[in-house]
Amino acid sequence: MANLASKLRLPSSLKDTNWQILAGPILIMLILAMMVLPMSPFMLDLLFTFNIAISIMVLLVAMFTKQTLEFAAFPTILLFTTLLRLSLNIASTRVVLLHGHEGPDAAGQVIEAFAHFLVGGNFAIGLIVFIILVIINFMVITKGAGRIAEVGARFVLDGMPGKQMAIDADLNAGLIGEEEAKKRRQEVTQEADFYGSMDGASKFVRGDAIAGLIIMIINVVGGLIVGMLQHDMSAGDAATAYTLLTIGDGLVAQIPALVISTAAGVIVSRVGTNENVGDQMVSQLFKNPQVLLLTAAVIGILGLVPGMPNFIFLLFTVLLLAAAWWIRGKSLQTNQPTTALDELIPIQSPQMHNIEASWSDVQLEDPLGLEVGYKLIPMVDFQQNGELLGRIRSIRKKFAQEMGFLPPVVHVRDNLDIAPQAYRITLKGVEVGQGEAIPGRWLAINPGNAIGKLDGQDTIDPAFGLPATWIDGSLREQAQTQGYTVVDPSTVIATHLNHLISSHASELFGRLEAQQLVDRLAQEMPKMVEDLIPSVISLTNFHKVLQNLLQESVSIRDMRTILETLAEHAPLQPDPLELTAVVRVSLGRSICQQYFPGTGEMKVIGLDVGLERLILQAMQGGTGIEPNLAERLLQQAAAAVEAQERAGLAPVLVVNHPIRAQLSKFIRRVIPSIAVLSNLEIGDNRPIQVVISIGN
Template identity: 65%
Template sequence: MNAMATLTRLQAQLFSGTQWKGLAGPILIVLILSMMVLPLPPFLLDLLFTFNIAMSVMVLLVSMYTMKALDFAAFPAVLLFSTLLRLSLNVASTRVVLMHGHTGPDAAGKVIEAFGHFLVGGNFAVGVMVFIILVLINFMVITKGAGRIAEVGARFMLDAMPGKQMAIDADLNAGLIGEDVARKRRTEVAQEADFYGSMDGASKFVRGDAIAGLLIMVINIIGGLVVGMLQHGLDFGTAGTTYTLLAIGDGLVAQIPALVISTAAGVIVSRVTTDEDVGRQLTGQLFSNPQVLFLTAGLIGLMGMIPGMPNLAFLLIAGSLTWLGRRMLKRAPQVTAEQAAAAQAAAMPVAEAAEATWDDVALVDPLGMEVGYRLIPLVDQTQNGELLGRIKSIRKKVAQEIGFLAPVVHIRDNLEIPPNTYVISLKGVEIGRGEAFPNQWMAINPGQVSGTLPGTPTQDPAFHLPAVWIDASLRQEAQVFGYTVVDACTVMATHLNHLIQTHAAELLGRQEVQQLLDQIGKTAPKLTEDLVPKIISLSTLHKVLQNLLDEEVPIRDMRTILDVMAEHAPTVKDAAELTSLTRLALGRAITQQLFPGDSELQVIGLDGALDGVLQQALTNNNGIEPGLANSLMQQTRAAIARQEQLGLAPVLVVQHSLRVLLSRFLRRSFRQLKVLSHAEIPDTRNIKITATIGGRV
């Protein structure tokens, strides 16, 4: 029973429509090879020649009714198989003509006889001329033009692929299309390039077929004369007439389908993709203007009135064009009304056309970059753009240094900004802008250079150092002068890295905090499940981590941070106080970040009198008086300048109770200033005051 069921299932699969469609190609190849090897009777030749003509007409009609080239993507393969079919028929018919041509004009079938006698009136001279003309039309005009169009189309399609891919990525990043639609559009772009490339090569089949048809006819004529005169004893005139008419019929019955197929190839590659087929395009655009019809009718009518001209033909055409133009004028008001109705329908409020849904809400990208059109090669991988790889490295570096994974940077081109400009945005708001020149290098002046360079003066967008854009030929000279020389990709990547670290607190959302907890929960599940949300809420932990990042403190040591939360969160609810307690636990790491190694800490200190004034203001909750605040700002600016002259980090060390107050007040104006408390510095590190704030207060 199982064997019978298996056999029945195999038979069902074999005779199903899908299986037969899959076998069509191999069966056709077997038939083509068989025709080249096995002798065929005249009746079978008639059927095959008729099938060849029918298939060529079918291909032409399909090409006429396609809306775009990919609707007939199998055309290059059809072109190949139809060419092989015609050549195999030529081989089969040549065999029959040479073997049985002496028996009469119907030796190779009725189709060849009809083409040899009826179409050319039995005159072999006329037949030869008609055949040569058809070959020239096919070879020199249609095939050559279609091949050139396919070649240019393939080049343009390959050149346009990066822009199309960028447009698809931009629509995907903007939320205009989904991933499935984007994948489908990318596939269509690749298929279009493959199609035009295949058409460029397939057109060579048709040219070769035309040459082969001409040679086959010559071989049939010469071979027929030799066979008829030497083997069958025919005289020269009889052999020439018989075999020439048979060769002409054979050539015409092959060249007419070849001409039709070539025309179909020209239609496919020369049409412009619209929502109409070729016939509607021709009638809609060629006969759409009544003025053109009237002017043409007038000119043809004047030519028809000239004595000696075929007046009836010219006047008949002129009258037809006049009638068609008047009919279009009568329909003009109706067409105008239809266009106005369509425009009014398009201008209707969106609410009337379709209800808005939540799918219409486009969320802003957490982190985005827009580039001018000259910077597109830097972000296009098909043009060996390096910026995408640099951005991946930046996200990995930030994750390792700061302690969380920054959001993906969505890149799109923007034609509204200058061509060499890029804009970096955070949650839809611009946070940085710069210029980059792909073929030039930026020479940055670190402060001690021994010469000047010709170029475009500018500033390093990340750290605002003086710089100049120079040609690639000056790169080594700039390095000799002491400049730091970087390419355009490095400029953009460094700027993006700086902005990500500067705005790390804003980039850390609750989702990232939850992902951090999930990551720690893999190795220390008890630490996270007992802490959030039983002891501390996710929002409070999020605020503490943001406070740390805002003061450029990495959150890599999440175990220590969570240990502090577990110890103090039950009694301390204020996020600022929890942040201060966390900084105490991370004091060694904070100090090591600012002062690597075990060297002495050369820092800025507070004068004792100013320290007492600030402690009293903090105790009384009076805040800092305006005069004191102004003096404090001026002396802080001078202290920072002194530290920078000495090549030291601008770090201010104060009492722990004053750290939060001074950090909030001073870092608004001096972002580069770091404020530490004495309690955060390990006892093993020595402190040296190199600048003092408040000595004259």
């Protein structure tokens, strides 16, 4: 039996929380029991006292709460306390009507105290006080708290996408982890749920106030009927006995209701800071001594007017002056200089201290940024199933796998200064691309061979400049049948971002990325990296060589070949441009594979021998290419690139090795889509066919 008992023994954590799990159901059962079962006056005294204590506790918790979500259970507590008061009203009504003729203490000492001590035994005064309490609770506090909760819920819901986007941006930037992001998302959701619940829960308090007034009327009328018809009391005696008990009962219920309503107003009207309500009120209301001085002046002038209560007004004037003097002395003591050197520095007021510049005011530019209009926020909101953030992560991962380094994170934020459906992509704070994405529509892009015209809004594909049309979803299949490439708005932005990241890879590969790459290589090839960097080649030159490769869209993924080539040639040739040239020759096979996959024939653009000789002489002589020759070269190169693209071939120009670097820099400035390869970069086993020759 002992073993069986030990096996059935609950864990200590479950034991500790059993009473909390049962607290709600037990309270509901007690409330229902109070509505149905008769109760003694002593039990009513206990429960009325418990109700008052609970209301005071709720108010104090609301006052000491620093963040709204610290008291997230308040709407539920509001419901339970309202039910408790209503059940007590039913129980007390039963006792008052059954035993009200027996004397003022028939319904318990609590109701007797409120009926006789608080209102002096005068039911007319008690009735007026009760009605005033109901008006204050119903018309002022509850109505104001309900309105604040309604507006707060609306603003919280409107601000949810921006908050979610900020969380996702911090997560993408690596400032927070997945657990912290999940916690913040839950807090945002809980805050919205809280204000939505408060908007509805405020109706409980308003209904309670109305119910209290109706119950009081019913009790007074019912008491007169019961006293006169059942207990042979006169109308005056019945009115005095039952009305006083009813008013006492109403006051016992309405005072806790007023306290709870005040707590609701405190919760929804507070501004979230690291201070509780009391600290906020004292620190902000009595912060400026000038306010106290002006108030003392006004009260003092009123105190000198004949007929006014001069002593009281002048007493408050003295108290305000003393408070202003004490606060001013405290602020001067806080800012008092403590060293001899400080005597040369003027004492600054707290306002001047607050606007003093610091390093926290220096905002560094994000390497990559995406700004969206407010209509595009759902695309980057995880809670609204926005796909764009996931696609951005995929873009960075794919780029890292293809190019050999991890690009900076993309900081996503909303921008109210741009059109609602617009977006802009920034590189180090400078706009490098912008476009428009229409939620709910599809972009049909004409790749050049589409037939027919589509109904919609004509535009230009932001990534590649192709003609396109924004169409409805119903026309999607028709557009695909006609040869259009149809993509959703998230894909439009992601494709544009991917294109710009690839185009600006060399700018994104900064010294920080170079150092991170070296650290990564040191884990895989520690000895090679230790012998090479920085003893043979400095990190600066290593970074420059890799940047030169990326500038012409050459992947740096094959770091083993790059390091071996640099280890061989860097001791003899420190120039980054020359090192780039020899590295390109070593990477020739992968460069050719990039433009011509497989082992088949490479159909390229070539240079006329005579033109090539002129360019070589001009570059060796340092005079540069003649303007007429340069213009003709660019025109023929542009025509050749267009012809290659029409034929579905890669726009690759093959030239002699000595002129490759300078010619590529010259041509790519005007025609960025062309790739200039050296003849040494093409392996002997790779056949070449010159489809177009420039200079003929």
